[in-house]
Amino acid sequence: xxxxxxLTFAGLxxxxxxxxxxxxxxxxxxxxxILNFAHGMFMTLGAYAGWDLATHLPxxxxxxxxxxxEVVAAxxxxxxxxxxxxxxxxxxxxxxxxxxxxxxxxxxLAVVAxxxxxxxxxxxxxxxxxxxxxxxxxxxxLLPNADFIALAAGVVVLVVLEWFLRRTRFGIxxxxxxxxxxxxxxxxVDVGRAFTLVFVIGGAMAGLAGLLYTAVFTGDLLSPxxxxxLLIFAFIVVVIGGLGSIRGSAVAAVVVGLLQDYANxxxxxxxxxxxxxxxxxxxxxxxxxxxxxxxxxxxxx
Amino acid sequence: xxxxxxxxxVHVSLGGSHVLQGVSFRVxxxxxTALLGRNGxxxxxxxxxxxxxxxxxxxxxxxxxxxxxxxxxxxxxxxxGYVPEDRDVFAGLTVAENLRLAExxxxxAYDDAFALFPDLADRLRQRAGSLSGGQQQMLAIARVLLNxxxxxxxxxxxxxxxxxxxxxxxDALSRVATTSTVLLVEQxxxxxxRLAExxVVLDHGRVVHQGPVGDLDDADLARQLxxxxxxx
Amino acid sequence: xxxxxxxxxxxxxxxxxxALVPYLGLHIPxxxxxxxxxxxxxxxxxILAVSFVFGAVALGxxxxxxxxxxxxxxxxxxxxxxxxxxxxxxxxWHWSLAAALAITAAVGLGLALVVGAISLRxxxxxxxMVTLAFAQAFYFLIQDNPHGLTGGQDGLALSTTRLPxxxxxxxxxxxxLYWLALAFLVVAGAxxxxxxxxxxxxxxxxxxxxxARVEVLGLRPFGFKLAAYTLSSLVATxxxxxxxxxxxxxxxxxxxxxxxxxxxxxxxxxxxAASRGGxxxxxxxxxxxxxxxxxxxxxxxxxxxxxxxxxxxxxPQFLLGAIFILFVFFVPGGLAGTxxxxxxxxxxGSPGPGHPVTAHSVLARLVPSRSDKEAS
Numbered sequence: 029x030x031x032x033x034x035l036t037f038a039g040l041x042x043x044x045x046x047x048x049x050x051x052x053x054x055x056x057x058x059x060x061x062i063l064n065f066a067h068g069m070f071m072t073l074g075a076y077a078g079w080d081l082a083t084h085l086p087x088x089x090x091x092x093x094x095x096x097x098e099v100v101a102a103x104x105x106x107x108x109x110x111x112x113x114x115x116x117x118x119x120x121x122x123x124x125x126x127x128x129x130x131x132x133x134x135x136x137l138a139v140v141a142x143x144x145x146x147x148x149x150x151x152x153x154x155x156x157x158x159x160x161x162x163x164x165x166x167x168x169x170l171l172p173n174a175d176f177i178a179l180a181a182g183v184v185v186l187v188v189l190e191w192f193l194r195r196t197r198f199g200i201x202x203x204x205x206x207x208x209x210x211x212x213x214x215x216x217v218d219v220g221r222a223f224t225l226v227f228v229i230g231g232a233m234a235g236l237a238g239l240l241y242t243a244v245f246t247g248d249l250l251s252p253x254x255x256x257x258l259l260i261f262a263f264i265v266v267v268i269g270g271l272g273s274i275r276g277s278a279v280a281a282v283v284v285g286l287l288q289d290y291a292n293x294x295x296x297x298x299x300x301x302x303x304x305x306x307x308x309x310x311x312x313x314x315x316x317x318x319x320x321x322x323x324x325x326x327x328x329x
Numbered sequence: 330x331x332x333x334x335x336x337x338x339v340h341v342s343l344g345g346s347h348v349l350q351g352v353s354f355r356v357x358x359x360x361x362t363a364l365l366g367r368n369g370x371x372x373x374x375x376x377x378x379x380x381x382x383x384x385x386x387x388x389x390x391x392x393x394x395x396x397x398x399x400x401x402x403x404x405x406x407x408x409x410g411y412v413p414e415d416r417d418v419f420a421g422l423t424v425a426e427n428l429r430l431a432e433x434x435x436x437x438a439y440d441d442a443f444a445l446f447p448d449l450a451d452r453l454r455q456r457a458g459s460l461s462g463g464q465q466q467m468l469a470i471a472r473v474l475l476n477x478x479x480x481x482x483x484x485x486x487x488x489x490x491x492x493x494x495x496x497x498x499x500d501a502l503s504r505v506a507t508t509s510t511v512l513l514v515e516q517x518x519x520x521x522x523r524l525a526e527x528x529v530v531l532d533h534g535r536v537v538h539q540g541p542v543g544d545l546d547d548a549d550l551a552r553q554l555x556x557x558x559x560x561x
Numbered sequence: 562x563x564x565x566x567x568x569x570x571x572x573x574x575x576x577x578x579x580a581l582v583p584y585l586g587l588h589i590p591x592x593x594x595x596x597x598x599x600x601x602x603x604x605x606x607x608i609l610a611v612s613f614v615f616g617a618v619a620l621g622x623x624x625x626x627x628x629x630x631x632x633x634x635x636x637x638x639x640x641x642x643x644x645x646x647x648x649x650x651x652x653x654w655h656w657s658l659a660a661a662l663a664i665t666a667a668v669g670l671g672l673a674l675v676v677g678a679i680s681l682r683x684x685x686x687x688x689x690m691v692t693l694a695f696a697q698a699f700y701f702l703i704q705d706n707p708h709g710l711t712g713g714q715d716g717l718a719l720s721t722t723r724l725p726x727x728x729x730x731x732x733x734x735x736x737x738l739y740w741l742a743l744a745f746l747v748v749a750g751a752x753x754x755x756x757x758x759x760x761x762x763x764x765x766x767x768x769x770x771x772x773a774r775v776e777v778l779g780l781r782p783f784g785f786k787l788a789a790y791t792l793s794s795l796v797a798t799x800x801x802x803x804x805x806x807x808x809x810x811x812x813x814x815x816x817x818x819x820x821x822x823x824x825x826x827x828x829x830x831x832x833x834a835a836s837r838g839g840x841x842x843x844x845x846x847x848x849x850x851x852x853x854x855x856x857x858x859x860x861x862x863x864x865x866x867x868x869x870x871x872x873x874x875x876x877p878q879f880l881l882g883a884i885f886i887l888f889v890f891f892v893p894g895g896l897a898g899t900x901x902x903x904x905x906x907x908x909x910g911s912p913g914p915g916h917p918v919t920a921h922s923v924l925a926r927l928v929p930s931r932s933d934k935e936a937s
Contacts, residue, residue, distance in 0.1 A: 063690070127889045130826075130885055131886055134884070137820070138881075138885075141877075141882060142873060145879070146872055200429060203419070203422060203426075210401070211413060211419070213401040213405070214413070215430060217430065220400075256819075260694075264694060267687065303701045303702075307698050313694045317682070317687065318679065321682065
């Protein structure tokens with residue numbers, strides 16, 4: 029039981045990071061029909077932006093402050109890269125959604141390769157507060173502190189995003205645009221600005237996801253490939269949750285995170301099945317698509 | 330005479346079929362002009378070309394502005410309210426959100442909208458998708474009244490509505506028409522007779538008749554043009 | 562059948578020329594991808610042979626991508642199936658060559674039918690994502706090394722004890738392996754060509770252009786799409802077998818990654834989708850260029866370049882990405898599309914229906930635009 033509770037907690041934390049990665053993807057797809065492969069690059073660059081700024085701080089900076097700087101840098105970095113991507117590469121191809129998809133694939137490959145060439149595969153370590161590496165006792169259950177951070181970030185972003193989408197005019201434009209982009213513009217609304225905005229929001233969340241993934245799950249090691257690894261699971265979450273649905277992404281992210289953790293622990297003990305958790309998420313995707321091709325919360329087409 | 334809409338030699342091809350083949354007509358400022366024709370002759374496509382939603386060649390002038398090169402939202406901001414066919418409201422948004430989305434002026438005329446459609450005022454928090462067909466139609470019209478724009482383009486507002494609701498929608502449009510120019514696509518000839526001053530008839534992607542609404546009284550002409558008996 | 566006689570003659574001439582390459586000891590400086598500047602050196606022949614393998618994969622992939630309008634990101638699943646099943650049968654189980662080929666064919670066909678049938682239940686982007694997920698699952702599986710069969714991350718070197726001597730030893734028998742790769746390319750090309758020119762192939766193009774219209778005619782597109790998926794996958798599986806014989810080892814990161822899938826998409830875009838000879842040209846050209854680049858970036862003079870130039874050029878994936886972007890923006894029809902455009906310009910007419918379509922016109926079918934409302 030103790031093990032099960034620990035696993036559940038870790039799975040929820042993983043799900044929180046998946047949600048951060050997936051919700052932006054889902055919004056971008058819902059509004060613009062773009063399957064954004066460059067999202068992996070947003071995540072990776074966010075983490076690198078955090079690392080870069082942290083290494084330029086004076087050595088005497090308190091570790092909590094360093095981490096705060098990293099978070100801000102990751103969010104800003106992800107948002108900035110996403111903004112440039114939308115303006116420079118996506119906008120000129122407006123009306124050609126699949127050319128846009130191909131461009132995002134190309135961008136992701138090119139940028140990841142540049143990072144590999146510049147920094148190597150696995151050489152950088154992200155400074156995090158020592159507290160992250162410790163654990164909190166809850167009864168007999170040990171809960172890693174870093175997981176709390178991931179979980180809190182996921183919940184905060186979910187709440188803020190829901191507020192933004194329900195209460196602000198831009199949020200209403202985005203939700204309406206996911207339903208019927210054409211009719212939104214026929215009401216005199218510049219949908220192009222909404223496109224840029226979802227990219228920026230998606231990029232900001234992706235940057236945060238990339239940083240937290242490094243701080244919580246990779247032993248603080250940065251890799252240029254981490255974003256693309258995360259991207260596969262973000263895709264799986266988005267499709268299971270239903271393209272364009274934030275709540276769907278949230279539910280699916282938790283399901284996928286838990287499934288992966290349980291499967292890894294209970295199935296991975298058998299020799300040759302150490303990655304059964306990864307495999308199980310793909311099988312879940314296939315199953316969901318067979319039973320309900322539009323995903324759990326997807327709109328009917 | 331000034332014109333709210335002018336079309337000159339407008340062509341539209343959709344998926345390989347030549348839907349509009351040189352449509353030219355003008356909608357004078359003020360009152361209701363009805364765009365008529367059988368199913369599939371290109372009425373909706375004509376409205377979409379006016380809004381910039383259908384790629385076209387030829388010239389479209391809206392409120393004296395050439396729309397060439399204008400994005401759809403820029404055309405709308407010239408002062409055009411568009412009520413699409415099939416009551417295209419945003420089903421996942423509430424009534425209030427649907428209305429808020431359409432606001433383009435500092436002080437939106439909610440009073441006007443709610444005076445015409447008091448039902449909506451009571452249902453502001455309801456999801457538009459859960460409204461009845463008639464209520465959705467009212468929302469689609471109310472949405473474009475908020476800005477008191479000079480021109481409304483309305484696509485088949487009576488389609489699929491119960492007779493009583495058709496009357497209500499027609500009442501509303503006739504009041505709107507006292508302050509705005511309306512271009513109306515409508516199959517229900519009783520509604521057309523009641524609202525419209527002028528008619529433009531399309532067939533096979535071309536304008537085949539223009540004139541005062543009284544022309545429809547000639548039953549032979551009406552049958553020939555529209556393929557329906559025009560008796561009231 | 563519309564047989565372009567000139568095209569066929571050029572094709573035959575190129576195959577004959579390619580078959581003679583092992584006898585051509587020409588000294589060509591700088592542009593050869595192998596370490597020696599002699600055309601028929603073992604290194605050059607081996608790289609050329611692998612380029613034929615990927616030419617065949619691209620050709621098969623184009624049946625699905627170009628002609629049927631389906632963007633699958635699962636092609637490496639079938640390629641890696643050929644590599645691994647054949648390897649496991651020979652190396653782990655010590656089966657005979659014939660038995661190994663038989664089981665590879667059986668598993669390849671079965672997997673193509675099952676994965677195809679499941680994936681084709683959904684369309685558009687969802688199809689793309691499911692195929693990607695299946696391929697990724699296969700990658701995870703072989704990385705996991707279940708029952709010690711695949712060797713995991715380190716890979717599984719091919720045991721050559723059960724192979725005829727003419728096929729074993731990549732160095733000593735480079736020539737025979739080279740001819741084998743060329744023969745496979747010719748067979749795969751013929752199979753694809755016959756398929757595309759058959760009535761099934763014509764239905765596929767109709768499905769791509771207007772699926773609803775095909776359904777109105779009383780045909781079920783599913784069966785035709787599955788046929789295209791299966792052929793495409795079988796070519797990839799066969800290519801996997803030849804690849805394994807050439808390279809001699811199966812490593813997940815070389816044969817089963819999404820990067821390889823994307824490289825195959827680029828090959829087709831490079832040559833031109835849905836064009837005769839386009840995909841195969843793209844596949845061969847891509848592999849040649851990548852190999853050349855690897856060679857150039859390993860030379861001592863390269864290290865002297867400024868980092869701004871050296872770092873990007875030393876990363877094949879950077880160039881892959883850059884080519885992707887450049888082609889989408891500037892050469893959407895690939896090489897074949899450009900050739901057709903130039904020809905049409907010279908002839909003063911527009912390219913007819915038999916000419917290559919642009920990658921975008923193919924891709925545009927994949928996502929139904931919400932603005933395509935019916936006219937009324």
